[in-house]
Amino acid sequence: MAKMNFGGVEENVVTREEFPLAKALETLENETIAVIGYGVQGPGQSLNMRDNGFNVIVGQRPNSPSWERAVKDGWVPGRDLFDIETAAEKGTIVQYLLSDAGQIAVWPTIEKHLTAGKALYFSHGTYADRTGIVPPADVDVILVAPKGSGTSLRRLFLEGKGLNSSYAIHQDATGRAWERTVALGIAVGSGYLFETDFRREVFSDLTGERGTLMGAIQGIFAAQYEVLRENGHSPSEAFNETVEELTQSLMPLVAENGMDWMYANCSTTAQRGALDWWKPFRDATLPVFKELYARVASGEEAQRSIDANSKSDYREGLEAELKSLRDSEMWQTGATVRSLRPERNK
Ligand SMILES: NC(=O)c1ccc[n+]([C@@H]2O[C@H](COP(=O)([O-])OP(=O)(O)OC[C@H]3O[C@@H](n4cnc5c(N)ncnc54)[C@H](OP(=O)(O)O)[C@@H]3O)[C@@H](O)[C@H]2O)c1
Numbered sequence: 001m002a003k004m005n006f007g008g009v010e011e012n013v014v015t016r017e018e019f020p021l022a023k024a025l026e027t028l029e030n031e032t033i034a035v036i037g038y039g040v041q042g043p044g045q046s047l048n049m050r051d052n053g054f055n056v057i058v059g060q061r062p063n064s065p066s067w068e069r070a071v072k073d074g075w076v077p078g079r080d081l082f083d084i085e086t087a088a089e090k091g092t093i094v095q096y097l098l099s100d101a102g103q104i105a106v107w108p109t110i111e112k113h114l115t116a117g118k119a120l121y122f123s124h125g126t127y128a129d130r131t132g133i134v135p136p137a138d139v140d141v142i143l144v145a146p147k148g149s150g151t152s153l154r155r156l157f158l159e160g161k162g163l164n165s166s167y168a169i170h171q172d173a174t175g176r177a178w179e180r181t182v183a184l185g186i187a188v189g190s191g192y193l194f195e196t197d198f199r200r201e202v203f204s205d206l207t208g209e210r211g212t213l214m215g216a217i218q219g220i221f222a223a224q225y226e227v228l229r230e231n232g233h234s235p236s237e238a239f240n241e242t243v244e245e246l247t248q249s250l251m252p253l254v255a256e257n258g259m260d261w262m263y264a265n266c267s268t269t270a271q272r273g274a275l276d277w278w279k280p281f282r283d284a285t286l287p288v289f290k291e292l293y294a295r296v297a298s299g300e301e302a303q304r305s306i307d308a309n310s311k312s313d314y315r316e317g318l319e320a321e322l323k324s325l326r327d328s329e330m331w332q333t334g335a336t337v338r339s340l341r342p343e344r345n346k
Pocket residue numbers: 036037038039040041042060061064065066067096097098099100101102103105106122123124145146147148149150151
């Protein structure tokens with residue numbers, strides 16, 4: 001494990017140089033990796049592992065769109081695609097990639113196939129706090145959490161890149177939990193792996209997606225767009241100044257070289273304004289972030305997700321909310337703006 005300096009703080013990380021694919025293949029050569037669930041992470045992780053040469057099977061409830069998708073992706077029923085129970089029985093490593101609510105519902109089926117020496121793998125730390133899932137003492141309980149969507153995990157893999165993942169070992173029953181975890185992290189296509197524990201993973205993950213990654217960013221987009229529209233700017237102008245310039249021009253620069261570099265390489269007018277205004281935005285949102293973290297830490301946020309997504313009609317409810325976002329003027333404008341990108345009109 002390498003120690004790296006992150007802005008003055010030392011952390012343990014595992015890189016592909018240190019733990020190459022060949023070592024991961026050797027570590028897992030006698031394992032059957034059963035990926036349970038074919039939602040968003042399931043396809044990304046299972047397809048990357050299959051392409052990397054690991055022995056992977058998928059467990060998904062049959063007669064569902066996700067099962068059909070798995071078949072379309074080349075998984076063959078009875079060969080490497082099974083119902084959840086059969087896959088859990090066959091797997092020596094059980095990657096539990098159902099929704100959090102699904103994990104609670106299916107747990108009795110999984111639990112009975114977790115015989116001594118197997119590994120139970122999560123991509124999220126929720127189980128420890130809220131789900132009531134208590135794995136047997138004689139299995140490894142491990143986590144690899146790619147820091148992004150399963151779709152990006154797959155896309156970046158196909159482009160020869162990789163998403164970073166956190167990893168954690170909650171229970172080391174076999175004495176091999178570390179090797180198994182790190183090998184799985186490399187197998188699913190991680191760029192590098194950083195160490196965490198289940199609790200810190202879930203707290204940071206829930207904060208991030210409710211915060212800057214998804215919730216806060218949409219909130220800030222919506223507020224700025226509204227102010228521009230109220231002041232007579234056209235939808236095109238409001239959208240371009242709120243979203244399109246950010247995603248097309250500025251964020252790729254931030255991704256490449258950091259916000260400091262992006263600031264240093266824009267006009268002095270933009271620089272002056274950004275340097276003046278980032279602090280008021282920080283001060284305005286800081287109390288909201290503090291409230292958010294407190295709700296995450298108290299378990300209220302995890303419970304809310306579990307309750308909402310345990311309802312039998314949870315997909316219909318979600319779809320109605322997503323539709324209202326999709327139908328908003330800002331995102332309808334976005335669809336038109338995207339259609340006008342020159343590369344889409346070749
Ligand atoms: N989304 C991401 O990119 C992402 C990123 C990092 C970590 N994670 C973590 O990865 C894990 C999987 O997340 P996800 O987003 O891929 O999952 P998801 O899309 O929320 O879950 C979908 C999967 O769960 C199944 N499922 C849900 N309820 C079920 C039930 N009652 N019985 C049987 N199957 C059920 C679905 O089957 P049907 O299609 O048949 O309903 C589908 O296979 C979670 O722990 C999540 O926190 C996700």
